[in-house]
Amino acid sequence: MDTATAPALLYEQIAQHYLGAIRSGALQPGARMPSVRTLTQLHSVSLSTALQACRWLEDQGWLEARPRAGYYVRRPQRMALPPSSEPPARIDATQYLGIHERVSDFIARCELHPVRVNFANAYGSPDAYPAAALTRAATHVLRQHPDLLVTPVPPHGDAGFRSVLARRALDAGMRLTPDDIVVTHGCTEAMNLALRAVTQPGDMVAVESPTFFGLLQILQSLGLRSIEIPTSPQTGISVEALSLALQTQPDIRAVVVVPHFQNPLGSVMPDANKAALAALCAQHDVALIEDDTYAALGDDATPLRALKSWDDHGAIIHCASLHKILAPGMRLGWISGGRWHARIRMLKYAQSRPNDTLAQRSVADYLGSAAYDRHLARLRRLLRTRREQVAEAIATHFPAGTRLTVPHGGMLLWLQLPPLRRNATVFETALREGVRIAPGHIFSNSERYNDYIRLNSSIPFDTQAVSALQRLAEIVRSQLA
């Protein structure tokens, strides 16, 4: 609003300003209108102009005056417009230039349709996690620390949380002190920090193929190029292929690997491969970034050795989080940065400051307790049961030619479908019907996985899930080449 125009129209301008706010939903029915005094100050107008604006809005039926309380937005039936939001199906890919249009388009598109059955995410369903224990713990922390929410957060994360993470890391063969750990907003922020610490825009990063689409998006948004290394559904990244790439591509500065229950494949690297990979990266002086967010989810409770446990030169960065294994709603992750640790600490400070304390304190005691081990045991069983149920339903309903390696842990199934006419149609048709899946083409920059889809097998296996799978199978059938 331009306050410099003719005073005769001023009250109308002010009224129009607030009318727009009411129409757009910024001022919702029942909300208090700024006081007349506030209006005079905000718009540099006289009391009578401000009053005139309010009276006009009242006359038009937009406001109601409440005695001694000022003006309130009425709850009018005739024009109850919802807040504007983006119209369905109008996604402008140019908005995502440099943020991986293919992946961004998938993420944005998912939001356009209400979801009934979600096979697209990579978290267990809420019933798989110890909600009551976490809620109790958080309530307890709030009671114990009455000033927690108003006290500036400590650097690098809560000391108690980092201690218990260091202790748990021992089970994966890593010897870390609490100071070797920085708490982050999930594995996603950890990966951003790791990549920012060891690369410059323009550098090349070797990744598994197929790989977690979030990683492809992170890489491109940081101006990094990626090179995809063949990866086996059984044993993970091919160390031989990577070795060749390192010999021929001198621009590779980092390798990112998900050693355990890789997303989307579900592969687990044998220890011998992990040792060879660590040695190969050390030999080429290339940073090795380990994303180990699924490690605890094996059907077999045997602890898996982290890549980082082979780190002799501080050249392996370990990233992980609690979203898959303990608390999808808490956004807690961490990073141990090897020789780049001080750098990563500072990048974390510059990027988002240290994490707030409540979530960290809330999980710290639980993570140190035997209850956590019991939760993991239950979670493993539940994931396994549901995975087998979904795999069986797929075998029953999907067309001949569908292929599937069922992993020995985690919650993801990577389905190879028979050749399709138009891959994107399967995703889009299902989406419109409220069934979300992750289409194969977002797991790579190539076209290699166009006939694949990734399904979350951890959702409750109820009639809704089964009929969604059947419907999916029909859609696939309708698109067979």
Place this chain on the structure above:
Amino acid sequence: MDTATAPALLYEQIAQHYLGAIRSGALQPGARMPSVRTLTQLHSVSLSTALQACRWLEDQGWLEARPRAGYYVRRPQRMALPPSSEPPARIDATQYLGIHERVSDFIARCELHPVRVNFANAYGSPDAYPAAALTRAATHVLRQHPDLLVTPVPPHGDAGFRSVLARRALDAGMRLTPDDIVVTHGCTEAMNLALRAVTQPGDMVAVESPTFFGLLQILQSLGLRSIEIPTSPQTGISVEALSLALQTQPDIRAVVVVPHFQNPLGSVMPDANKAALAALCAQHDVALIEDDTYAALGDDATPLRALKSWDDHGAIIHCASLHKILAPGMRLGWISGGRWHARIRMLKYAQSRPNDTLAQRSVADYLGSAAYDRHLARLRRLLRTRREQVAEAIATHFPAGTRLTVPHGGMLLWLQLPPLRRNATVFETALREGVRIAPGHIFSNSERYNDYIRLNSSIPFDTQAVSALQRLAEIVRSQLA
């Protein structure tokens, strides 16, 4: 540890591994040692080798066996080493290459010494905020939503929180819908996203001089160059000087401004300057990024009009947070990205995923209530009282030649000292004595502010604070040129 060496030494290697963990603090006194069964799997050894390792550690006094519970780390008096941490005063600036060595060095150095009196941060002290009300609200949310902590977080932030932010934004003259807002981890993350959305590495960004050191660090860590525009302690950035810069520097892609209670100056831009600035940036097609985190802290309760309220072309990005005004411990901020909003949403997804819900829900109701307005009124009075007390103490104790413009809001005082021999000595001497201040040189890439310091005037004005100010004054005196 290499598992391929002679079996005769295996148990010793394993024992040494865990001994190292105990010594480094990764396995702390009282912690449970991994079970013998776990050791066999983790190190691929036989049961007897694993047992031998544990027995050796027990013999050496490091572990104790508890019946049916396994081995635990003893609480030995003789070698209770604390976890390793970086040795004081050994800061290696090369770690911070590209993350603003000057600012990073300040941040890292602050951590090396325990703090008694902290004048260096930019938050009110905990007693300035409604701790009990926030704690009650968080407890209430946890009770109302038993599955909150285990449910994946919604995109862009909690709808209720974004609604109330949109409503409150009206008081600052902005007409936003909830969809125009993305919740972030503080203003820091918001600034990162804004800059990433509108610039490419190598671009130039115009900033106030002096400016918030965190911004200088963000800019350099993103590979951006900065150009410093003269800024008045009274009226903020010089629009004339910026205009000149825009004419002569075609690489400028964005301007970042703190219009209200600028950090460190405390300046407030008059509305005419804000309008002129908005018009100037529009004319040059340069993004204008507004960091408005202090707006509510004026001595006078008059709402201040956000720069964004002059946004006709979607070219102004508004960033703010709750740390200064409501909850230093909650790390809640937000961004409204104008024409780059879809891009910013996606960058937020790629950088750290949406914020967790608990904190947002906890503050949403409070922000919408009259209790929040009462809190702000109290906070304003408290900040003003303390600011005047500290300013008076400075006038009493600091040497002649000290200059100070006392702002009309906020919590920061920007002191110009008489010329000093070695500026850094004041900061370092005070730091060693447990008194943290922010030295002037971190607020610029130039040497212009070497004789300045920034003090937080909001800490309780008790005898400790007064004697710290007196001591500071002495240190300054000892360094006069």
